Amino acid sequence: MHQIIIIGSGPAGFTAAIYAARAGLEPVLIASSVEPGGELMNTTEVENFPGFPEGIQGPELMEKMQAQAERFGTKVVYDDVTAVELAGDVKRISTGDGSVHEAKSVIFATGSAYRKLGLADEERLSGHGVSWCATCDGFFFREKTIAVIGGGDSAMEEATFLTRFASKVYVVHRREELKASKIMQQRAFDNEKIEFIWNSEVAAIQGETEVTGLTLRSTVDGTEQELPIEGLFIAIGNDPRVHLVHGQLELTEDGTIAVEGRSSKTGIPGVFAAGDVIDPSYRQAITAAASGTVAALDAEHYLAALES
Incomplete structure (x- = not known):
C-alpha cells in the first residue's frame, strides 16, 4: 500500500x-x-x-x-x-x-x-510528412517547404524553430490575427523565411506516400487553393x-x-x-x-x- x-x-x-x-x-x-x-x-x-x-x-x-x-x-x-x-x-x-x-x-x-485536424489522410501520412512535433522531426525537413497550422504560441514556436531547417515556412491560420503572445508573434513576423496565409483552413492533405501539398479553403468565401509543400506541422492546441x-x-x-x-x-x-x-x-x-x-x-x- x-x-x-x-x-x-x-x-x-x-x-x-x-x-x-x-x-x-x-x-x-x-x-x-x-x-x-x-x-x-x-x-x-x-x-x-x-x-x-x-x-x-x-x-x-x-x-x-x-x-x-x-x-x-x-x-x-x-x-x-x-x-x-x-x-x-x-x-x-x-x-x-x-x-x-x-x-x-x-x-x-x-x-x-495534441489536437488533430480530423482529416482522412492525417493519420495515413503521419511520419511521412505530417507531424505534431517540430523538435522531433524538424531535422528531416532540411531545405524543404513546409506549413505550420495554428495561431497560438505553440504554432509560432514551431514555425520559428523550423526555419533552422526548412527553406520556407508557411503559417496557415483560420483568422486574420494571431492568438500568440506579442513577443512570439514578433519573432515570427521578423523571420524572413516565414510567410502567413490568413483566413484559411486545411481542407485536404495531398500525397500518396509522402505529403506533397495542401488544399486550403478560405474561411471568408469558401474558395480553395493548392499549396505545394513537403511537410505539415499541426499546432492547433x-x-x-x-x-x-x-x-x-x-x-x-x-x-x-x-x-x-x-x-x-x-x-x-x-x-x-x-x-x-x-x-x-x-x-x-x-x-x-x-x-x-x-x-x-x-x-x-x-x-x-x-x-x-
Missing part, C-alpha cells in the same frame, strides 16, 4: 513528486511507457522558466526535474495506466503490465494531448487527458478535471489533480509546476488527517 501515486510525468507530476518525496511520503510516479516527460519533451528553448536566464532545452529541464524527484526517493514506473478505481479509501491503479497499484491518495497530472476518469470525476465545460477553487481537490476524497489537466487557460510549465506543488501539499494534509 502506497501513500501516494502520481499519474503523469510532466512539470506538474514531477513537482508534486518532489514535494511528496521531501515530505517522506515515498511517492510512486507512473510515467508513460511511450512519451514520458510531458509536452516539454517536444519543446526547444524554454526561456520563461525561472532560474535559467540563458534558457534551457525542454527535455533537459524534464531530466533535471526527474533527477530531483528521484533524489528524494520518488519511484518512477515506466508503464501506461489502463484503469483506475477511485471510490473508497483505497485507490487502485491498473497498468499495462497487469499490475494493480494500491494507494491512499492519487494525483492526476496527465496533461493534455491540446485536449486534456481525462479518459481515465470519465464517469468517476466531475469535468468542467472545458473538459478539464473539476477542482475546488484554487485547490487540487476533486469530488472524491484522496483524489487530486494538477497541471494542464485542470487548466484550460494558462498551460505553462511554471503554472503546471505550481499546480503540482498545491496537489502535493493537499495530499500531504489529507494523509495527515487520516492518521490523526
Whole structure:
C-alpha cells in the first residue's frame, strides 16, 4: 500500500513528486511507457522558466526535474495506466503490465494531448510528412517547404524553430490575427523565411506516400487553393487527458478535471489533480509546476488527517 501515486510525468507530476518525496511520503510516479516527460519533451528553448536566464532545452529541464524527484526517493514506473478505481479509501491503479497499484491518495497530472485536424489522410501520412512535433522531426525537413497550422504560441514556436531547417515556412491560420503572445508573434513576423496565409483552413492533405501539398479553403468565401509543400506541422492546441476518469470525476465545460477553487481537490476524497489537466487557460510549465506543488501539499494534509 502506497501513500501516494502520481499519474503523469510532466512539470506538474514531477513537482508534486518532489514535494511528496521531501515530505517522506515515498511517492510512486507512473510515467508513460511511450512519451514520458510531458509536452516539454517536444519543446526547444524554454526561456520563461525561472532560474535559467540563458534558457534551457525542454527535455533537459524534464531530466533535471526527474533527477530531483528521484533524489528524494520518488519511484518512477515506466508503464501506461489502463484503469483506475477511485471510490473508497483505497485507490487502485491498473497498468499495462497487469499490475494493480494500491494507494491512499492519487494525483492526476496527465496533461493534455495534441489536437488533430480530423482529416482522412492525417493519420495515413503521419511520419511521412505530417507531424505534431517540430523538435522531433524538424531535422528531416532540411531545405524543404513546409506549413505550420495554428495561431497560438505553440504554432509560432514551431514555425520559428523550423526555419533552422526548412527553406520556407508557411503559417496557415483560420483568422486574420494571431492568438500568440506579442513577443512570439514578433519573432515570427521578423523571420524572413516565414510567410502567413490568413483566413484559411486545411481542407485536404495531398500525397500518396509522402505529403506533397495542401488544399486550403478560405474561411471568408469558401474558395480553395493548392499549396505545394513537403511537410505539415499541426499546432492547433491540446485536449486534456481525462479518459481515465470519465464517469468517476466531475469535468468542467472545458473538459478539464473539476477542482475546488484554487485547490487540487476533486469530488472524491484522496483524489487530486494538477497541471494542464485542470487548466484550460494558462498551460505553462511554471503554472503546471505550481499546480503540482498545491496537489502535493493537499495530499500531504489529507494523509495527515487520516492518521490523526
